[in-house]
Amino acid sequence: MPGEFNFCNRCGAPLSERFIEGRMRPQCDNCGNIIFLDPKVAAVAIVVDGDGLVMVKRGVEPEYGKWAFPSGYVDRGEVVEAAAVREVKEETGLDVALDRLIGVYSLDGYPVVLVVYSAHIVGGAVAIGHDALDVRTFPLDDLPPLPFPNDYRMLRDWQGNS
Missing domain, CATH: 2.20.70 (Ubiquitin Ligase Nedd4; Chain: W;)
Known part of the structure; x- marks a missing residue:
C-alpha cells in the first residue's frame, strides 16, 4: 500500500x-x-486519416517517446465520448467525430479501464500538444510498435469491425 x-x-x-x-x-x-x-477511466481514439491512422509520439511516461493512439484520462463528470474528442484535439490539434465504440479493455492488476472509439477527422490542423513529441499518420501496413498491453487487441478489434 x-x-x-x-x-x-x-x-x-x-x-x-x-x-x-x-x-x-x-x-x-x-x-x-x-x-x-477505483480504477481510472481513459478514452482512446483510433483516428482514421485516409489509408492510415493518426498516432502521437508520447511526451510523458509511461512509454515516453513511443507511438500510441491519442488517449487520456476522463475527467470526473465528463462524458467519455467528449473526453475522447478532447484528447485528440489536445494531443494532435485535429477535430474528430467518433464513429463507433470499439470496446472496453482492462487487465487484471492494471488500474486503468480503456474505452476505445474509432474516429475520423472533420477539421483542425496538426498541432503537437503539450504532452506529445510528434503527431504523424502511419499507413496501416507500416504502424510502429505499439507500447501498451491492450493496443494490439484494440487494433485487431478495430480492423475486425471496420
Whole structure:
C-alpha cells in the first residue's frame, strides 16, 4: 500500500492491509472503513486519416517517446465520448467525430479501464500538444510498435469491425 493511502478518509486513523472480498484492501484500524481503490477511466481514439491512422509520439511516461493512439484520462463528470474528442484535439490539434465504440479493455492488476472509439477527422490542423513529441499518420501496413498491453487487441478489434 505504499504511496496509496496511509490514513482513513473518514476518521484519520491509520490503515492496515486486510484480505476483504477476495483482495487485499486498506481498512481503518479505528472505524473499520474499507478503502475501495477505483480504477481510472481513459478514452482512446483510433483516428482514421485516409489509408492510415493518426498516432502521437508520447511526451510523458509511461512509454515516453513511443507511438500510441491519442488517449487520456476522463475527467470526473465528463462524458467519455467528449473526453475522447478532447484528447485528440489536445494531443494532435485535429477535430474528430467518433464513429463507433470499439470496446472496453482492462487487465487484471492494471488500474486503468480503456474505452476505445474509432474516429475520423472533420477539421483542425496538426498541432503537437503539450504532452506529445510528434503527431504523424502511419499507413496501416507500416504502424510502429505499439507500447501498451491492450493496443494490439484494440487494433485487431478495430480492423475486425471496420
